Amino acid sequence: MNKRKFLKQTMLTSAGMCIAPSVLLSACKSDSKKEEQMETTSNTTGMFELPKLSYGYNAFPETIDPLTMEIHYSKHHKGYTDKLNTALKEANISEKTIEEVLRMDNLPSAIRNNGGGYFNHNLYWDILTPEGSKMSTRFKNIISNNFGSKEAFLNQLSDIGAKRFGSGWAWVIQDKDKKLHIVSTPNQDNPLMKVTEINGIPILGIDVWEHAYYLKYQNRRVDYLQEILQIINWNKVEARML
Numbered sequence: 001m002n003k004r005k006f007l008k009q010t011m012l013t014s015a016g017m018c019i020a021p022s023v024l025l026s027a028c029k030s031d032s033k034k035e036e037q038m039e040t041t042s043n044t045t046g047m048f049e050l051p052k053l054s055y056g057y058n059a060f061p062e063t064i065d066p067l068t069m070e071i072h073y074s075k076h077h078k079g080y081t082d083k084l085n086t087a088l089k090e091a092n093i094s095e096k097t098i099e100e101v102l103r104m105d106n107l108p109s110a111i112r113n114n115g116g117g118y119f120n121h122n123l124y125w126d127i128l129t130p131e132g133s134k135m136s137t138r139f140k141n142i143i144s145n146n147f148g149s150k151e152a153f154l155n156q157l158s159d160i161g162a163k164r165f166g167s168g169w170a171w172v173i174q175d176k177d178k179k180l181h182i183v184s185t186p187n188q189d190n191p192l193m194k195v196t197e198i199n200g201i202p203i204l205g206i207d208v209w210e211h212a213y214y215l216k217y218q219n220r221r222v223d224y225l226q227e228i229l230q231i232i233n234w235n236k237v238e239a240r241m242l
């Protein structure tokens with residue numbers, strides 16, 4: 001194991017929840033030095049790793065059935081990860097964080113689709129919790145200032161996910177002026193990419209591809225959205241804000 005890889009692994013272990021390279025940086029910002037080191041040590045081997053889940057496939061029996069969880073993680077997410085690594089190798093791209101990759105100009109479609117798929121699912125799994133969680137007073141105030149009220153915020157988020165035609169994602173992002181927005185992107189695009197209408201840092205992402213919900217909810221995407229909003233780890237979402 002080379003030194004950088006060792007450093008990275010040590011930091012990931014010691015940081016506990018910082019299970020993926022770079023995508024979870026903001027969840028680890030209590031230690032800015034660690035964050036800085038992690039950013040520079042991502043993808044030094046030219047390979048991104050599928051992050052381990054912090055819960056089992058049966059963690060959300062009321063919301064996500066175990067078979068959907070298993071296929072979504074071990075087939076879809078793993079598939080994006082493997083294909084991203086292949087595409088980066090072919091394009092001779094390394095020494096970049098996943099954010100840097102996604103912010104590149106003229107992303108080749110294999111990197112756009114699979115890099116997006118990799119980042120988006122890392123975020124999705126990370127901000128779910130079997131325990132349920134409450135928004136802090138601070139975060140609730142931020143939400144009210146940006147969207148009017150917590151209810152208006154949740155409605156707008158659910159609505160944009162329901163209205164996404166075909167496959168895609170619903171996002172809460174923070175723009176460069178620290179303002180929060182609710183946006184949606186098609187396919188595996190996300191608001192880090194130059195192709196999206198509003199750029200920003202995703203702090204919450206909900207997968208609205210049919211593979212995320214069809215076995216349990218069939219065509220009822222709205223029901224899936226209502227349920228998934230009950231298992232969001234709001235503390236982690238808040239921790240992603242800069």
Ligand code: MN3
Nearest residue numbers: 076207209212
């Ligand atoms: Mn998916």
